[in-house]
Amino acid sequence: MSDPFYITTAIAYPNGKPHIGHAYEAIATDAIARFQRLMGRDVRFITGTDEHGLKMVQTARAAGRDTLEFADEMSSYFKEMCDKLNISYTAFVRTSEDRHHQASQALWKAMEASGDLYLDRYEGWYSVRDEAFYDESELHIGEGGIKLSPQDTPVEWTVEETWFFRLSRYQDALLKLFEENPEFIQPDSRRNEVMRFVEGGLRDLSVSRTSFDWGVKVPGSPDHVMYVWVDALTTYMTGVGYPDDRSEFARFWPADVHIIGKDIVRFHAVYWPAFLMSAGLPLPKRIFGHGFLLSRGEKMSKSLGNVVDPMELAHLFGVDALRYFFLREVSFGQDGSYSAEAIVTRVNADLANSFGNLAQRTLSLIFKNCDGYLPEIHGHHREDEELFRTIGNSVSNEIPNHFQNLAMSQGLESWIQAVFACNAYIDAQAPWALKKADPKRMETILATLFISIAQLAVAALPVIPESAKKLLDQMGIPKAVRNFEMIGTHWYSGLAESNYRLEQPQGLFPRLELPLDEGSGT
RNA sequence: GGCGAAGUAGCUCAGCUGGUUAGAGCGGUGGAAUCAUAAUCCAUAGGUCGGGGGUUCAAGUCCCUCCUUCGCUACCA
DSSP states (O other): OOOEEEEEOOOBOTTSOOOHHHHHHHHHHHHHHHHHHHTTOEEEEEEEEOOOSHHHHHHHHHTTOOHHHHHHHHHHHHHHHHHHTTOOOSEEEETTSHHHHHHHHHHHHHHHHTTOEEEEEEEEEEETTTTEEEOGGGOEEOGGGOEEOTTSOBOEEEEEEEEEEOGGGGHHHHHHHHHHOTTSEESHHHHHHHHHHHHTOOOOEEOEEOSOOOSOEETTEEEEEEOHHHHHHHHHHHTTTTTTOHHHHHHHOSOSEEEEEGGGHHIIIIIHHHHHHHHTOOOOSOEEEEOOEEETTBOOOTTTTOOOOHHHHHHHHOHHHHHHHHHHHSOBTBOEEEOHHHHHHHHIIIIIIIIIHHHHHHHHHHHHHSTTBOOOOOOOOHHHHHHHHHHHIIIIIIHHHHHHTTOHHHHHHHHHHHHHHHHHHHHHHOGGGOTTTOHHHHHHHHHHHHHHHHHHHHHHTTTSHHHHHHHHHHHTOOGGGOSTTGGGSSOHHHHHHTTOBOOSOOOSSOOOOOOGGGTTOO
């Protein structure tokens, strides 16, 4: 059986509809998952929604809705988004599911068994929005004399009985973990922040609430529900069968990487490993905190009116175009900027003009000059070998290495350079001029290009799955060859000898137009 | 206040452990080509690598300092 690979997105809080950040995270995670499949790994890819907590109750109530019914609807938007964006998750986990409650309770019991949970009374300033208590010293006064949390959310004085987790006990173990596994938190700037936070000392964490009941019941304390982060994080285990499906869980846990936003690094890099250590479970291998997408360099906010619906972008420009843009243009781990012009420019230049047009002109030449049959190779020239070397180095070496390191933009940089090399090659060789003068040479050139394009299409599958598949289908590339290992082998003659015949080639990436209402911005 | 990141061609950015004339894409300019989605290819544009100082035979690449932007964190009020 092939090597397992387990990856997750963060589990989204469906308090509102999915925004572009959710789409970005899902797309990036999906590209990695697809890449690993093409590398022959047996992939589990979990995403889902984190539906508990007082905030959901209140939002539902404000809308005059039943909480679960409201959660059903909101969660469905996230699932729809994933399906629309071609996200190849293996399970979409909702924290309101029964199996998830069981998983969370199992984790809780394991932590309790380690003596890390104790009941105490908590009095303090509580922010519903943040689902967190704050010390008086952390508060500041906002407009109208209202006390606000450090996140500028309103707080109220709350007294409740609560379970605590002995987080303080894990300070040294966590620091040791970070020091011995520099890859555990990435990028490095996030790692530094977390380390400094932990070095500053850890307080025990309040991990249950009694002020509402929309959550996972604490075993043996029916008045308590778990702190949302406890059960949200547990989703990563629910998704691979914890606690019942022991073989699935044993096979896929711990996760190879949790892809999350930079704003929730602490929960994943501090609380989560501490919970797991307490429960005696293996820790995820890597936490990757990606950056935020900024609209024309500015943070998205409702007040600025620059909130963009990712579904609208996908509809406007196409799913693959959007996926390509995000992964090519944004250096993974850093913040990125997007705008309609940037998307149109990038997608037209790379996908329509360079790659799409390359495929179109090559396949058209074969269609017209070879009657659609794949041309024979009559011995390669040095220029052909050079092109193969360039493509091979990119497709078999640089791209997989970069993707392996979650450096998608750099992998795509290598990819587009290889595409450029093909365009330079076709212009230099000018096969269209050889139809009568030297038809054999023309055939060899077209075959060389056909092979190169197939390799580039396979390498692009993780990023633009739909269009790359269409292209490979047009080209008649067998399914068995559509992975990083096989596409580098000698499959061409077999395909040519099978008398595969091309249809009239269809354009893959239509040139995009800048929508009228988008072009006039700053 | 502490820690950290960023500041490189008009724009968006690459530049790992310091080493020949600082790179790419887009845009601009001049050519070529016409198979192709008016797409492509070639050449080119002379940017004090935020300012200043230092180490070194040699510094975007190391050290110090200052400026600007951002992140994490602390504290005062």
